[in-house]
Amino acid sequence: MADMKKVVVIGGGYAGVSFIRQFSKFDVDAEVYLIDQNPYQYLQPEVYSFIANESIISDIIIDLSTLCKGLRKNIHFFKEKVEYIDPERNEIYGDRFSLKYDYLIVSAGSRTFFPPIEGLREHASGVKTLDRSLDFKQKFERKILQKIKEEGKVLYSEGKSV
Ligand SMILES: Cc1cc2nc3c(=O)[nH]c(=O)nc-3n(C[C@H](O)[C@H](O)[C@H](O)COP(=O)(O)OP(=O)(O)OC[C@H]3O[C@@H](n4cnc5c(N)ncnc54)[C@H](O)[C@@H]3O)c2cc1C
Incomplete structure (x- = not known):
C-alpha cells in the first residue's frame, strides 16, 4: 500500500521491544521494522544468575524474529547493524542495506561509562x-x-x- 507509514526501530533491547509490544496493541496501519545487530534480545538484568551458573544462555536471550512474528504480521525483524542515519532523507544505512522511514525510534542502548580511576579499565568487566x-x-x-x-x-x- 502506497500510503502505509513505515516505522523503523533501531535496537531490540527493553526499550525497542517495549515499543513494538505496545505498538502492536493499537489498530494502526503501519509497517514496523525492528533492526538489531544481534538475532536476540539480551536480558541484561538476568545475567547475574547466568554468571553464577543458575541459568543457561537460552534463559537470558529472546529470539527477536519469533517475538516479532508472534505480535502482528506487519512487524518485521532484520538482523543488521545500523551504521548511519540520514535524517534529511529519512533513511538508515548498514553495510548491506538501506531503509527509508516515516518515523524512527532510536533505542540502541548506551555504553558503560568508566570514570578515570587508575586500573579500572583493565580490571573491571x-x-x-x-x-x-x-x-x-x-x-x-x-x-x-x-x-x-x-x-x-x-x-x-x-x-x-x-
Ligand atoms: C548486570 C545488569 C543488571 C541490571 N539490572 C537492572 C535492574 O534490575 N533494573 C533495571 O531497571 N535495569 C537494570 N539494568 C539496566 C537495564 O538492563 C538497561 O537499562 C536496559 O537493558 C537498557 O535497555 P535499552 O533497550 O535501552 O538498551 P539495550 O538493552 O542495551 O539494547 C540496545 C539494543 O540495540 C542494539 N544495537 C545497538 N547499536 C546498534 C546498531 N548500530 N545497529 C543495530 N542494533 C544496535 C543492541 O544489539 C541491543 O540489542 C541492568 C543492567 C545490567 C548490565
Missing part, C-alpha cells in the same frame, strides 16, 4: 553484551579452577562446588 558476559563468566570460572588447584581440594556448599 562490563556485562552489557552477551559476549562480554561470557568472557566474564569464563574468567570467573578460571579463577575458581585456579583456586581449587592451588588449595588442592574442592570445597562444597549445600551440594554445590564453590
Whole structure:
C-alpha cells in the first residue's frame, strides 16, 4: 500500500521491544521494522544468575524474529547493524542495506561509562553484551579452577562446588 507509514526501530533491547509490544496493541496501519545487530534480545538484568551458573544462555536471550512474528504480521525483524542515519532523507544505512522511514525510534542502548580511576579499565568487566558476559563468566570460572588447584581440594556448599 502506497500510503502505509513505515516505522523503523533501531535496537531490540527493553526499550525497542517495549515499543513494538505496545505498538502492536493499537489498530494502526503501519509497517514496523525492528533492526538489531544481534538475532536476540539480551536480558541484561538476568545475567547475574547466568554468571553464577543458575541459568543457561537460552534463559537470558529472546529470539527477536519469533517475538516479532508472534505480535502482528506487519512487524518485521532484520538482523543488521545500523551504521548511519540520514535524517534529511529519512533513511538508515548498514553495510548491506538501506531503509527509508516515516518515523524512527532510536533505542540502541548506551555504553558503560568508566570514570578515570587508575586500573579500572583493565580490571573491571562490563556485562552489557552477551559476549562480554561470557568472557566474564569464563574468567570467573578460571579463577575458581585456579583456586581449587592451588588449595588442592574442592570445597562444597549445600551440594554445590564453590
Ligand atoms: C548486570 C545488569 C543488571 C541490571 N539490572 C537492572 C535492574 O534490575 N533494573 C533495571 O531497571 N535495569 C537494570 N539494568 C539496566 C537495564 O538492563 C538497561 O537499562 C536496559 O537493558 C537498557 O535497555 P535499552 O533497550 O535501552 O538498551 P539495550 O538493552 O542495551 O539494547 C540496545 C539494543 O540495540 C542494539 N544495537 C545497538 N547499536 C546498534 C546498531 N548500530 N545497529 C543495530 N542494533 C544496535 C543492541 O544489539 C541491543 O540489542 C541492568 C543492567 C545490567 C548490565
